[in-house]
Amino acid sequence: MTTLDATQKTVLVHEILNQHYGIQEIYARLDPMHELIATVLSHRTTHANEVAAFRRMRERFGSWEAIRDAPVDELIDAIQTANYPEVKAPYIQQILTRIIAERGEANIDFLRDMSTEDALAWLTALPGVGPKTSTLLLLFNFRKPVLPVDTHVHRVTQRLGIIGPKVSPEKAHAILLAYLPQDALVLYNFHKHFYWHGQRVCTWSYPKCHQCVLREYCDYYAERQKR
Structure with missing residues (x-):
């Protein structure tokens, strides 16, 4: 060798x-906000189960604000096809609460204009968001040089x-x-x-x-x- x-x-x-x-x-399959929440759902589950959980969640609650404000047990039920829904549901609501409180809406397009280091720091400060989720989002959606x-x-x-x-x-x-x-x-x-x-x-x-x-x-x- x-x-x-x-x-x-x-x-x-x-x-x-x-x-x-x-x-x-480089191909972004989803808009940035969708990608963020879908990636949280994807942890330790199959792509098919992630997609099913996301679709059911959006069909049941409609808006990001409604997902944020839903009783957590109802959100857990909506995303039950994703493994560990009892962990992911509170994370999703905490993420949405923080983004909407800080930005005034459920939109993270502003990350495009941030430096790679600042965008990584901002994302990994969110509940339940680690290096894998943040780098996937920044590479696929914003073409940042991360791996x-x-x-x-x-x-x-x-x-x-x-x-x-x-x-x-x-x-x-x-x-x-x-x-x-x-x-x-x-x-x-x-x-x-x-x-x-x-x-x-x-x-x-x-x-x-x-x-x-x-x-x-x-x-x-x-x-x-x-x-």
Whole structure:
């Protein structure tokens, strides 16, 4: 296996996945406010269950203000398809309360004009919003040069040996970002490609190493070959 330092390996495997999956243009699936709340709902649940919970919540309450003011048990019931609705419902109401109180409406488009550092600080100060939620929102919706690290990105980069075995997803954000150009399109494709690769090839159980275009550079694969 070719010996590379962490930066060299990161750039190389990123280029291989760019060729394998193709360069994607940055695409925001939702408006920023919708994306924020949907991402809170998405924690530890499937995309289908997140979508179902969001749709039922909006159909039941209509406006962001109505969601903010709803009895919490009714909101819990509305988002029950998302895992841990009893945790997420209070967070959603606290987020909406703070944004509407501060901005006068449920709108976070102002983040577009903030520096990346200030926007990250503002978002992570919201209840229940951590690095994953804030970086997804800022990259997808506002094209800020940040790198979301979800379970797939974390697993693949850890198996490759780019980040250490004890590095948490929260700490991986800064480590991986330091290895890559501070360019939103580059970071978007890194996130998307490693996410897809973790879903399709480098799965949690029974990874398809024989199909992996990165196996030549993978610490995990090298260790498996020794067994």
